[in-house]
Amino acid sequence: MLPESSYTRGGTLAGKPLTGLVDPVRLLGLFDExxxxxxxxxxxxxxxxxxxxxxxxxxxxxxxxxxxxxxxxxxxxxxxxxxxxxxxxxxxxxxxxxxxxxxxxxxxxxxxxxxxxxxxxxxxxxxxxxxxxxxxxxxxxNQLTWRALVERVVRDAVAQVPDDHLPAGWLDEPADLSSGLGHHLRGVADRLVAVDTDARADAEVRRFLTSRPPRSAGGLRDRVALADGIGPDSILERRAGVPCRLVDEPDDRIRVLLGDRSLVVPARLRPALDEVARREAFTPRDLVAHLDLESALVLTRRLVREGLLRVG
Known part of the structure; x- marks a missing residue:
């Protein structure tokens, strides 16, 4: 592995210093070698x-x-x-x-x-x-592992152990340390046994599907299209690699997991969102079986802004 300094250089942009710029002359010379x-x-x-x-x-x-x-x-x-x-x-x-x-x-x-x-x-x-x-x-x-998942669950259980000092004099009375340690370990064990694994699995899905890198190529073009206006027959496409996973939330709402973010909307929109998730391309008019046309336009415009859809 060659040192970075062997193929990079510094520079300035608008008077501000820059470092780590690839020097094409050096790079090509190293390639020749x-x-x-x-x-x-x-x-x-x-x-x-x-x-x-x-x-x-x-x-x-x-x-x-x-x-x-x-x-x-x-x-x-x-x-x-x-x-x-x-x-x-x-x-x-x-x-x-x-x-x-x-x-x-x-x-x-x-x-x-x-x-x-x-x-x-x-x-x-x-x-x-x-x-x-x-x-x-x-x-x-870059695999996610069972060990890492278990460690996260155990870490949450351990976080509930009080961060109090060990008892003074425990060097001469190790039994005091043993008793306290046993008490806290039993507490951790009880919390682990009580873990709702279904809820933790759902939390892992949410974590993964809201922490992906943004998928925003063409976003400026879509913003211009929004400004120009999306009509009932405008072609909208699902952006490649962006999920549309729906999960229930309290108070008659649902959360839409969008890869790098999530969106909370009224649960009445689920049928329309299910339709969006099933299709690679559609128009707002295609959602009128689930929403009135004006509501379909409002929803699709929001989904364009959120990066799930792109204007075809």
Whole structure:
């Protein structure tokens, strides 16, 4: 891994200093010398990968990210190593010879455009470009684990233990420490036994489906369309990778989980929202079986502002 200073430079913008800017001359020089160019978090900049990663997250229920690796002909970017997450690899340009270590020892795999490989967590591997420059993309699955979930539940139970001082003199009377520790551990155990697992599972769904990265590409265009006016026959499309999960709330209301946020609305809107969730594209007039036309227009305009819908 090369130091950042070897391929970046400083600069100014409107008189303000900037650091960490990629220096193209240095970068290309390092590439000529055999360095691999790594584009991390590419789903933040490349719309097709953004759509793919968002769809995978909703399908798998695990955070995902995309990186790209551009390696000069005959070069190898990394020595044999393993990743702490599952990885899907797909080749987009050139070929790359992969050395993959399994239970039966190392094996070779040649990736060319159209070929995809899956590397489970902890699989040792290395890859070398062949006769031409090679570009491959990795989709990393950053797994949510049972241990992390249990730790969150236990942490909540432990948080109810008073943060009082240990009794003075416990060094000479460890029985006092033992008694108090037993009391608090029994309290934690009782709280854990009483955990409503259904409610915790629902809370995890809400947490995941309100903490995804924003999906706002084209948002300015949609705002202009809203200003120009959305009519009964305007084509509206579900934004790719944005969920529309409905959960019940008190006081005859429902919460709409929208990926990076949630929206609380009257429960009477559920049939119309169910219709929105089922369709990839529709018009406000398509919702008149569930709402009057004016209400359908108000709802769809709000869903455009919230990022669930885009104007077709």
């Amino acid at each position: 055999g360095a691999t160019v790594v584009l991390q978090g590419l789903q933040r900049y490349h719309p097709p990968l953004a759509d793919l990663v968002a769809a995978l997250e909703l399908e798998l229920g695990h955070p995902c990210q995309a990186n790209a690796y551009l390696t000069p002909a005959g070069a190898q970017g990394f020595a044999v190593h393993s990743d702490s997450h599952d990885v899907f690899v797909f080749q987009t340009h050139g070929t790359k010879q992969w050395e993959v270590h399994g239970t039966d020892g190392p094996g070779d795999l040649l990736l060319e455009p159209g070929v995809v490989a899956y590397l489970p967590t902890g699989t040792p591997h290395a890859a070398r470009a062949q006769q031409t420059a090679s570009l491959h993309v990795t989709i990393g699955i």
